[in-house]
Amino acid sequence: MLIGLFSFFGCALKNDREIKITRKYPDWYLNPLKTTSKTLYATGEGENKQDALSDALNTMASTLSVSVASDFESKKVVKEGEQNTISSRVVSEIKSSVKKIRISGYEILNEEEAGFERYIVLIKADKIKIFDSLKNEIDQRFSLTDKQTSTLNNLNALQRVDFYKKAKANISDIPNMLSVMHVLNGSFKDSKYLDKINEIYIAYDKAIHALSFSVEAKGESKDLRSVLLGALITENFMIRDSNDKDHFTITLSMKTNKAYSYGFFLARSVIDITVKDFNGAVAGSHKLIITGQSTQGYEIAKQNVAYKFAQEIKKDKVSKIIGLNFTDR
Numbered sequence: 001m002l003i004g005l006f007s008f009f010g011c012a013l014k015n016d017r018e019i020k021i022t023r024k025y026p027d028w029y030l031n032p033l034k035t036t037s038k039t040l041y042a043t044g045e046g047e048n049k050q051d052a053l054s055d056a057l058n059t060m061a062s063t064l065s066v067s068v069a070s071d072f073e074s075k076k077v078v079k080e081g082e083q084n085t086i087s088s089r090v091v092s093e094i095k096s097s098v099k100k101i102r103i104s105g106y107e108i109l110n111e112e113e114a115g116f117e118r119y120i121v122l123i124k125a126d127k128i129k130i131f132d133s134l135k136n137e138i139d140q141r142f143s144l145t146d147k148q149t150s151t152l153n154n155l156n157a158l159q160r161v162d163f164y165k166k167a168k169a170n171i172s173d174i175p176n177m178l179s180v181m182h183v184l185n186g187s188f189k190d191s192k193y194l195d196k197i198n199e200i201y202i203a204y205d206k207a208i209h210a211l212s213f214s215v216e217a218k219g220e221s222k223d224l225r226s227v228l229l230g231a232l233i234t235e236n237f238m239i240r241d242s243n244d245k246d247h248f249t250i251t252l253s254m255k256t257n258k259a260y261s262y263g264f265f266l267a268r269s270v271i272d273i274t275v276k277d278f279n280g281a282v283a284g285s286h287k288l289i290i291t292g293q294s295t296q297g298y299e300i301a302k303q304n305v306a307y308k309f310a311q312e313i314k315k316d317k318v319s320k321i322i323g324l325n326f327t328d329r
Contacts, residue, residue: 164204284323
């Protein structure tokens with residue numbers, strides 16, 4: 001009897017679990033409403049309501065990214081008549097970027113607990129509301145930048161470079177936002193915003209070209225001076241002697257220890273680089289530790305330090321080496 005009872009309850013529990021596992025999802029989830037010219041629909045699933053909403057919003061953003069990428073591809077095909085690797089890469093970047101766009105003003109049409117730690121939702125979002133939200137966000141970003149530019153006249157070129165570098169980062173995703181807005185509203189004209197983006201990029205370049213440098217070298221670092229000057233000229237920085245607010249002095253100093261190991265003469269060098277403005281305030285600094293080596297003597301090992309210094313500049317760009325770090329230049 002005991003065996004029979006255990007078997008009975010065991011089967012009952014098993015059937016109960018099977019009922020929970022095989023529970024059918026509602027039709028609104030299995031066959032959700034289709035996106036129209038005015039409204040976006042998406043379903044989501046998660047362990048709780050918040051997870052399900054996040055899943056639905058990600059799905060909705062994915063739908064937008066596909067639409068934007070398709071819009072780009074259609075223009076590309078019309079313009080060039082063929083697909084290519086560049087357009088494929090751009091489409092991939094568009095999809096990943098557009099998915100990051102925040103969708104606000106959505107409405108939950110249906111929601112339901114679909115089992116243990118399982119929640120499902122159906123949401124909708126009005127395309128015009130999404131469009132207006134994106135437009136408002138872009139307008140606010142440009143408005144903030146415009147207000148801040150009124151203070152730039154009192155700043156030196158380096159401070160202006162820093163300002164416009166941050167401004168560029170702040171607007172980096174706006175082109176993709178504009179693409180989404182065009183998909184949401186076919187009559188939308190983005191030329192005004194593209195002009196504003198271009199103005200910021202031009203202002204950034206002007207601030208960089210306004211910078212000027214002179215290079216001073218102390219003691220053993222004199223061999224490095226010509227290397228650094230050459231790198232500055234190669235990257236189109238202005239070299240001159242001046243004391244105005246847009247001029248900066250780079251000072252090189254180096255301490256080297258001699259060593260000999262396994263048949264090699266070694267020059268273990270610590271290179272300090274300091275950038276000061278016309279008032280003598282430190283604007284940037286950087287330290288490099290480079291070991292030169294040679295089988296032919298210590299002086300050749302020191303020359304190897306200069307060679308490796310040039311390689312470091314080539315790898316990281318001169319702005320990073322001097323501690324100013326214009327990484328996007």
